[in-house]
Amino acid sequence: MSETLDFNLQAEAPTAEQLDKHFSALDDSVGVIDSLVESPRENQTAEEAAAEISRNVEHLALMLEKDFIKDAGRSLAAYKAAIKKGSK
Secondary structure: OOHHHHHHHOOOOOOHHHHHHHHHHHHHHHHHHHHHHHOOOOOOOHHHHHHHHHHHHHHHHHHHOOHHHHOOOOOOHHHHHHHHHHOO
């Protein structure tokens, strides 16, 4: 199992390292959304780009609902903006 899946089965809060990995994944989703909203990849149809944007918006939305993300003391503004941008 990956660390993320392992964490989902645990009751305790993530370690600082795990939290950093979660936020890194959130940052990756923002990057994907920003990039694909501007222009699909060369080998990607508009429908494929829309599906990838949708998956990343869903990832951000699901993670922002988690208490350990809300309580991390980090700004969530970029993630909320990416959800809005990707949902248009």
